[in-house]
Each structure stands twice: as C-alpha cells, then as structure tokens.
Amino acid sequence: MEDIKYALIIGASRGIGLGLANTLAERGWQVVATTRNVIPACHSGIDWLTLDINDAEQRNALQEPLSTSQFDVIFVNAGVYGPEHQDLLQASDEELLSLFTSNAFSPVRCAAELLPLLTPKTGILAFMSSQLASLNENLHATYPLYAASKAALNMLSRELSQSTAKHQQTLLCVHPGWVQTDMGGADATLTVAQSANGIADQLDKWRGKGGHHYVDYAGNVLSW
C-alpha cells in the first residue's frame, strides 16, 4: 500500500485552490487548506485553518497548529488580479503595492516561513504563477500589472531555491491554464476540475526531481 501523502494548500476558499484541495483529498491525500473567511463546501477530509497571507500576525499564528506537521506538498495558490484596467498610468501606488504584496511578497514570505514543514528530498514547494509572467511567452505584455506581479513571484521564489536545494526538495512555479473561476471568467478553456487534476498529476510527476521549474498543468515546461 502506498504511503499517505500530506498537502498544505494556502488560499483554497474557492477557484483552483479549492479544486486542488478537493482533487488531492479525492486521491487519498491528507489535506490541510487555508481560508481567510468562510470554509467552503468541500471534501469532508479537508482540515481548515484561517489565513490572510498579507497578515504577518496570522502567518505567525499558523505555526502553532502546524507545529507537528510535515507536508509532501506546500502549495501557495492565493492570488489576485489587481486593477481591472491593468494600466500602469491609471493605477495608484496603493493598488500596485497591494497587487505585488498579494501576488509576490506575501506568497514567498509565507512559503519561507512554512518551509521547515516540508519533507526533505521528496517535498515540493509550489507557487501558483501564470504563463503571463514569462517575457518569452507573453510577448505583448497582456494584463501587464498582473503579469509583472507574477514575474516578481517567479523571481522571488528563485531565492528560496537555495533552501530547497539544500534539502533536495523541488520548487515549482505552476501555470494552471486558463481556468473557469471568478478570476479566469466563464470563457476560460478549462474547468477547475481539469486544471486541478492536471496540477495534481504534476505533483506526482515532479516528486523527488529537485530544482526550480516553471511548468503548466499539462506537464509542459515553460520558458522563464
């Protein structure tokens, strides 16, 4: 019989994060997930904790209930789109700071604080990035503010690669595809279940591989 695997999903109240928590639980993983408000309808096996990733006190308070836990996967999924207009000249400094804090600074701080809980050798630390973050893939800077915040996430996550390499763990920046969520909209090409199943497959595939990789839900390696 295979060993039980343990996942911590940060930002799982809805959308892809919730889908991934449900998918892993359906596949037999033990899942701890975080929400900053209400607990959504979900698989009965998921344990919930409260966290706003931008709140340093809440991040600190998360340590206590998790103090004896160890995870095969820590996945920081939380993210925001930023100002609807996506125009640098229109955006206020507060809007830009809020976007970069939510999508880059807080996810990486949160992950750095949780890293001692990641299993050595086979553990995967993953961030929900976007293909739009790639200078090579996003040639025309589509949704530039959102894309720049995810590019910042990719770069800041690289700094953690020294710590993950030291323990032979794997670091992933994941593009979930274009997904039908509040953020992705109804015209998106993938359902939450399709994206979440693809991402769950990647978590199996990259286990024990080491390094820092930028991959999509379907297993394609993206250009930084």
Ligand SMILES: NC(=O)c1ccc[n+]([C@@H]2O[C@H](COP(=O)([O-])OP(=O)(O)OC[C@H]3O[C@@H](n4cnc5c(N)ncnc54)[C@H](OP(=O)(O)O)[C@@H]3O)[C@@H](O)[C@H]2O)c1
């Ligand atoms: N949908 C797409 O097509 C697509 C494509 C590429 C990348 N992504 C990325 O995939 C991730 C999930 O996107 P989604 O489409 O599922 O978006 P979504 O439906 O808007 O859900 C966003 C999730 O992030 C949480 N969140 C946002 N700010 C948070 C904070 N400060 N602290 C804790 N949780 C926070 C939200 O919690 P609340 O419910 O409390 O707001 C919600 O659970 C995001 O990082 C997004 O950038 C999405």
